[in-house]
Amino acid sequence: MAKTEVLARSHPLDGDTQADARGDDAAATGSLQRVLVKLSGEGLMGRQGYGLDLDTVQRVAEELKEVHQTGVQLCVVIGGGNIFRGLAQAAQGMDRTSADYMGMLATVMNALALQNFLEKVGVPTRVQSAIPMATVCEPYVRRRAVRHMEKGRVVIFAAGTGNPFFTTDTAAALRAVEMNCDALLKATQVDGVYDADPKTNPDAKRYETLSYDAVLRQDLRVMDTSAIALARENGIPILVFSLGEAGALGSILRGTGRYTIIREET
Secondary structure, eight states: OOOOHHHHHHSGGGSSOHHHHOOOHHHHHTTOSEEEEEEOSGGGSTTSSSSOOHHHHHHHHHHHHHHHTTTOEEEEEEOOTTTOOHHHHHHTTSOHHHHHHHHHHHHHHHHHHHHHHHHHTTOOEEEEESSOOTTTSEEOOHHHHHHHHHTTOEEEEESTTSSTTOOHHHHHHHHHHHTTOSEEEEEESSSSEESSOTTTOTTOOEESEEEHHHHHHTTOOSSOHHHHHHHHHHTOOEEEEETTSTTHHHHHHHTOSOOEEEEOOO
16 A cells, blocks of 8 residues: 555655644545554553553544544554553563563453444444454454455554564554554654653753654664664654644644654655
């Protein structure tokens, strides 16, 4: 699936500034045919310290529905850090492989919750897991996932890559490449990429655009290095935005939102 001419001409991915690229909403939204949204597990906690905040999941589902109604094909990768973080537990003495598999199972729980809320608002959804568990969801099959999206269904990819030692960021980049997505949209707790944590450093500098190499060179850690490298090798632009801003996802796809674009140097 090739990127459309509109994408190359009018969307911020063409290299223009965000402000210059703002124009007709419908045209800008139509410039992206298929996107992958990466949601962190922590982003679904709301103000809780653990688990799922159902109001937050409901809001995310409604925002995904808004985008789905424009005709953009959607797939989603969800983390599991709100329930279990494998690396953190491994640091406390648990076997890393076992801890990572437990983290993968946590992502399945999050995926099923999001599926439930999406279907409640009328969006047909399928969950595909990299770890087969036929009782609760489909196994990951690339061609089937593509077909689901072509039929207007949102596909949620769960269980990461199905392998320990790989993060859900890497899974998101991998699935974006496999699905031939036009862009990877990474939802975070802040409105873009900064050179320091803006929550603790008021002087942190925010970037409008970054190259893949700059992210790796400056060790900005917006995503892990394998995810950035995979996106770079396959020309998948990454848009980093805040999940906490209501309506942010739709704004991003219209080219009117606040975000940082990571792409090849122009």
